[in-house]
Structures are given as C-alpha cells and as structure tokens.
Amino acid sequence: MESEELMSVTYAQIQINRVPGEEGALALSPPSTSPPAAQAHSRRTWYARHCSVVPVLGAAVLILLIIVIIMAIAMIHLKSSRVCESHTGQEYCKKQCPDNCMDSGKSFHSMCGGLSDQWEHRHSVKCYSFSSKNETWDSSQSSCSKKGGQLIVMEDSDTLDFIRKHIMGGYHYWTGLRKNNSQSTWQWLGNIPLNSTFTFNNTNHTQKDCAMVSQQTIYAESCQSKRFFICEKKLGL
Structure with missing residues (x-):
C-alpha cells in the first residue's frame, strides 16, 4: 500500500480595510491582533479628532460672513454720506439722508443760516449761495x-x-x-x-x-x- 502523502493546507486570513480620508481606496492589511474593544476605541478616537474640526470651520465661516456684511453696510453708508454731502436739495436730504442733514439737532437751513438767507447748497463744511x-x-x-x-x-x-x-x-x-x-x-x-x-x-x-x-x-x-x-x-x- 502506497504511503499516503500528508498534505497540509495553510489558510491565510486576508482582511480588507478602508483607509480613513481616502474614499473608495482599499488597503490590504494583515490580520489584526488587537481585540475588538481596542479597535472600536481607535475608531471613536479618529472620529472625535476629525469631527471636532467641523465646528471650528463653521465658526470661521460665520465670522467671515459677519465681517463681509459689516463692510458692505459701511460702504453703503459712506456712499450715501457722499451723495448727501454734495446734494443740493433739502427735501432729498430729509428723505434719503436724514442723519447727514442733521448736526446736533440742527436742520440743513439752520446750519446754513435759515431760509431767508437763501443758502441753497452745501458741500463739505461750507454752504453756498448763487x-x-x-x-x-x-x-x-x-x-x-x-x-x-x-x-x-x-x-x-x-x-x-x-x-x-x-x-x-x-x-x-x-x-x-x-x-x-x-x-x-x-x-x-x-x-x-x-x-x-x-x-x-x-x-x-x-x-x-x-x-x-x-x-x-x-x-x-x-x-x-x-x-x-x-x-x-x-x-x-
């Protein structure tokens, strides 16, 4: 009787892991020797570390948005002030630029001497009459x-x-x-x-x-x- 040859088969364990941060990328790694509890803790640590960045980025975007809004309001106010400063119509100033047409509670004409004096125009810090x-x-x-x-x-x-x-x-x-x-x-x-x-x-x-x-x-x-x-x-x- 022919001697039976003993054949030993060794099975290798192949585990497919997904590398964080590289969606769709597959990596072959040797069998993990860490217990399941340690692996779960490692995953929680990774998520905690990376997820904490989200609130920080959100706060930064919010602050940037607030700054842009403040700058836009300032530019609109500056443009309005310049228009009012050189505009000749008192009624226009009262309707469109009340803050710029008032100085410590004084109206346009009280600052320029009153209606009887006929100071029709204002530019910068002076009043003019033609x-x-x-x-x-x-x-x-x-x-x-x-x-x-x-x-x-x-x-x-x-x-x-x-x-x-x-x-x-x-x-x-x-x-x-x-x-x-x-x-x-x-x-x-x-x-x-x-x-x-x-x-x-x-x-x-x-x-x-x-x-x-x-x-x-x-x-x-x-x-x-x-x-x-x-x-x-x-x-x-």
Missing part, C-alpha cells in the same frame, strides 16, 4: 458779508467741480479771487495764495483785477463789471 442779480465785485462782496459770508474761495479742484455743476448756462460769477494791488499777484480773500487749481483762460490781465468763473472758463475781468456772484460761509455760522 446770486440772481448782477453787481460789481466790491458790491458782491458786500452782499455776501451782509449774509454772514464772503465771496467764494476755491482752493481745490473738488470745490471747483462742485460749483460748476450748479452754474447756469454760460453765465460768469464773481469769486473771491482778486489781484493784490501792492504786489500784482492773485490772492483769494484772506490772503490765500492762488495755486494751480485755478488756471485763467485769458492771459491779458491789464486792468482786470478780479476773477470770475463759468461752467467752462475762468477769466480775469475788470472789478467794475457787473456779474452774478457766489457767496460762501462755513456750516453753523
């Missing part, structure tokens, strides 16, 4: 002084642009710019020197010692000429 009659430069300055102001002083292009938006047609208006008789140099009222913002469109200034402005031009003219004029005064005065 005359409806023609006068000489000296007479114009006297009329402004009676209203508590003076002829307009424009030291920057922003003020010049604002004024030109409210000038009628091709009319010229006296400004507070006049030639200094002793030095023959141009100065604003208050001895403020002329800067590059104000450039004359005529170069012959002989016997033309006062300056007037229109929508498009700036001219030197005889102070005895009769023109419309623009008065200014600071808010609250």
